[in-house]
Every structure is written in structure tokens, then in C-alpha cells.
Amino acid sequence: MNFNLIQEHYNYIFDSIYNLVIEDLLAFVNNDPACNGNLDLVLNSYRSFKCIVLYRIANCIYYSNNIDSYNKLILARMISEYAKVQTGIEIHPAAKIGKQFVIDHGIGTVIGETCEIGEQCYLLQGVILGSKGISANEAGKRHPTLGNNVEIGAFSRILGPITIGNNVKISPHTVLTSDIPSNSKVIIQNELQILKERNCINSISITNIKYDGELLLSIYGENLKDTSIEVLDKDFNSINYIEYNVLMMKNDIIKIKFKTTNKSLLKEIKNIFLLKIFNQYNNEVILANCIAMKLMFKDIIT
Structure with a gap:
């Protein structure tokens, strides 16, 4: 040197x-x-x-x-x-x-x-x-x-x-x-990679996500009742061409049925979409990179 x-x-x-x-x-x-x-x-x-x-x-x-x-x-x-x-x-x-x-x-x-x-x-x-x-x-x-x-x-x-x-x-x-x-915290639970705000009361917790086939997604956790759901792209912008119906919403489970109105646009994002789950306390969780959502993304564009 x-x-x-x-x-x-x-x-x-x-x-x-x-x-x-x-x-x-x-x-x-x-x-x-x-x-x-x-x-x-x-x-x-x-x-x-x-x-x-x-x-x-x-x-x-x-x-x-x-x-x-x-x-x-x-x-x-x-x-x-x-x-x-x-x-x-x-x-x-x-x-x-x-x-x-x-x-x-x-x-x-x-x-x-x-x-x-x-x-x-x-x-x-x-x-x-x-x-x-x-x-x-x-x-x-x-x-x-x-x-x-x-x-x-x-x-x-x-x-x-x-x-x-x-x-x-x-x-x-x-x-x-x-x-x-x-002001976020990224944690891994099982195969899940979850993004949520730090130091929140009445915290939403996600313990598992399961893809049931036919574009039906089951989300398990705590404090899920009375939450709202938003579909986001990788830049955290809302995707308005993916529609969904909430079939069940309890404190420990949410079941969501998805469909898309524009498959060509969805293919162009070249990345699995994100799910934002939030409640009246401004507490939110963003789900990303989990196997269940990847499987559903594959089905939704075919």
C-alpha cells in the first residue's frame, strides 16, 4: 500500500x-x-x-x-x-x-x-x-x-x-x-414476507396465506375483522383493473375472490401485485412475495 x-x-x-x-x-x-x-x-x-x-x-x-x-x-x-x-x-x-x-x-x-x-x-x-x-x-x-x-x-x-x-x-x-x-418494518413469517408499520396498537398480524385455487385467497391472522383491502403494484400504487369480492371477514381469517378486467395490463407490471390490509386505526400490513400470491398471480394472467 x-x-x-x-x-x-x-x-x-x-x-x-x-x-x-x-x-x-x-x-x-x-x-x-x-x-x-x-x-x-x-x-x-x-x-x-x-x-x-x-x-x-x-x-x-x-x-x-x-x-x-x-x-x-x-x-x-x-x-x-x-x-x-x-x-x-x-x-x-x-x-x-x-x-x-x-x-x-x-x-x-x-x-x-x-x-x-x-x-x-x-x-x-x-x-x-x-x-x-x-x-x-x-x-x-x-x-x-x-x-x-x-x-x-x-x-x-x-x-x-x-x-x-x-x-x-x-x-x-x-x-x-x-x-x-x-416508517415500516419488514418481517418474515414462514415463507411470508410482510411489511407493516412499526409500534402500532391494535396491530394487524398475518400468520399464514393460502391459495385455495380458482383465484380464491385465504389470509389468516389476528385483528382482521373490519379491515379494508387495496391491491397495489410494486411501486405501491393502486391497481384498479384487479377486482375482488370479500367472501368472509372474521377476526382470524379473510377469504377473497379475485378477477381481472385487463390481463394484458397485469402482464405488463412484470411483478406480483401487493395486498394492503388496513383498519380504522391507520394500522396496515402489506403482503408481498409470498408463495400463495405468486401462485394466484400465475393463474390470474392465464
Whole structure:
């Protein structure tokens, strides 16, 4: 590693990243109970924090106007690769990450080149912020954008140029390829991937979804009585060419019969639709990516 070049621009790098590193350190201390508020413990033993410091240096060099383009790109990538070997975490130096950033544990975490991450975000190990493709991806924006105060559980994969809003919590082992609105929580129950608002009273709970064939869907859970239903596309816009009749609505079950008035339009969305279930308390659940709905989507367009 060309330490001479780093030393040559030491004052510039130090001044650029000092406040960010301090805020990252304080975020670790305040949010990770395992460090017991001990600054020295984090500074001297947390490799995940070391990776963030090295990212801050590499990012500063990458976007610097004081270092020639050839040297800064090579040096930034060298620092990034060094950090990956030392910590098991890979952060592309071009990624843009706000202050008070924490990666807890961290092994296997990957943050791609065009990622944009807001302030006060917290990632656990094995999180992939990647692109949808494997090889020969198109240049340009291909990685996720995270808002402020986003928490991502271990081994989750957030793929593509999607947007995760502010104040979102994503449970472990989640796979997301569509936008998530602010003030939401994404959880997995069995094969279900469910999006619901955080910290709500009279909460709607979904425990299972079953496709009964002939475009009949059964939804099981709690607090389902006196709810309303809306059909959405992947961008959370209403779809008015899918009609449905609610055949049964009890506290623990809803049975819905669907039909479409325009199959060609439905085929064009190229993505299974979403179901929004909400009640008078402004409590809502959005159902996405479950097997039952995929089966029904296949039937409804044939």
C-alpha cells in the first residue's frame, strides 16, 4: 500500500474524516450493548469499526480533488481490499455513507459501489447491498439507497437500485427487490414476507396465506375483522383493473375472490401485485412475495 501518498495528504484526509469517525465511534458505543459504553474497547478490538474507519479514508481519497485520478482510484481500492482481508467486510470506496454508521459483527457484509446510505444506519453481519444481476451489469445506479435510521438484520439481501425509506427495520434473512416506504418494518413469517408499520396498537398480524385455487385467497391472522383491502403494484400504487369480492371477514381469517378486467395490463407490471390490509386505526400490513400470491398471480394472467 502506498503509505507515502497517504502521508503526503494526511492533513487533508484527517480533517475530512475526523468528525465522521468520531460520530461513528459514538454510534457504536451508544448502540452496541456488548461494548458496555467503552470507547477504548471499540477502538482497540472492534474490527468492524476498523473497517468503517478504513472506508472513510478510502472514500475521502476516492472523491478527493487533491490527488490525481489514477493514483486515487488505485489507492482507494487498495485500502478497500486491505479492509476486506482484515475484517471480512467489503465496502466499495465510492459508496456514500452518512454519519453514525455501524456494522455490528460484520463478517460477509458487502456494500456496492453505487450504494447510498443515510445517517444513523445499523447493519448486522452478512448483509448484502448489491445489484440484481451477477455478471455484466449495466453501469450506473444499480445498488440500493437507504434512508436515515435504517436497521438491517443479519444475512439480509437488498438488491437493485431500490429505495428503503427512513426509520425502516428489516428482519434477518430478508430478500428485498422492491422499494420500502418510510416508517415500516419488514418481517418474515414462514415463507411470508410482510411489511407493516412499526409500534402500532391494535396491530394487524398475518400468520399464514393460502391459495385455495380458482383465484380464491385465504389470509389468516389476528385483528382482521373490519379491515379494508387495496391491491397495489410494486411501486405501491393502486391497481384498479384487479377486482375482488370479500367472501368472509372474521377476526382470524379473510377469504377473497379475485378477477381481472385487463390481463394484458397485469402482464405488463412484470411483478406480483401487493395486498394492503388496513383498519380504522391507520394500522396496515402489506403482503408481498409470498408463495400463495405468486401462485394466484400465475393463474390470474392465464
